[in-house]
Amino acid sequence: MDSERLQQLLARYWSGDTTLEEEAQLREHFQNGDVPDDLKETAALFRYFSEGKMKSLNDLAFEPAVIERIHAPKKGGRLVALFYNASKIAAGLVVVIVATWFIRNEIRKSTPHEVVDTYDDPKLAFEETKKALLMISKSFGTAQAQAKKINMFNEAQEEIQRKTKDRL
Numbered sequence: 099m100d101s102e103r104l105q106q107l108l109a110r111y112w113s114g115d116t117t118l119e120e121e122a123q124l125r126e127h128f129q130n131g132d133v134p135d136d137l138k139e140t141a142a143l144f145r146y147f148s149e150g151k152m153k154s155l156n157d158l159a160f161e162p163a164v165i166e167r168i169h170a171p172k173k174g175g176r177l178v179a180l181f182y183n184a185s186k187i188a189a190g191l192v193v194v195i196v197a198t199w200f201i202r203n204e205i206r207k208s209t210p211h212e213v214v215d216t217y218d219d220p221k222l223a224f225e226e227t228k229k230a231l232l233m234i235s236k237s238f239g240t241a242q243a244q245a246k247k248i249n250m251f252n253e254a255q256e257e258i259q260r261k262t263k264d265r266l
Contacts, residue, residue: 101134104137107123107124108124108137108140111124124144125147128144128145129144
């Protein structure tokens with residue numbers, strides 16, 4: 099087969115447009131030993147397909163062979179299974195430990211620290227508390243005076259708005 103015809107058939111083969119007769123021609127051509135260097139891989143592919151067609155499955159021998167392989171004892175099976183199960187348990191424990199550690203740290207961050215007494219003498223603590231409450235009381239008194247001024251300002255503003263509405 100000439101190289102131009104071979105290239106055309108291959109192009110049609112790769113695009114899936116060949117007929118069965120053309121595919122048979124390609125297989126026959128690649129079975130021969132005189133294949134150009136640029137088509138060596140394609141020839142190997144066609145030879146592989148031909149060898150695959152020659153292989154067949156013997157139905158009488160297949161099923162018993164599969165069942166025998168399933169039930170056959172595995173070499174080192176118990177040791178491998180023991181190691182496999184132990185590694186699964188170890189991985190689970192690692193996950194639980196790491197999760198516990200992360201949760202514990204998050205709880206520590208979100209929980210406020212305990213308040214520690216700063217006074218050993220209850221009378222001294224009482225006196226300091228009285229001072230703090232007196233200071234807060236004075237601050238509330240000052241704030242109340244300021245609030246009265248703001249309230250007076252608001253009343254004046256409302257009076258002005260009312261008079262403006264009456265004029266209109």
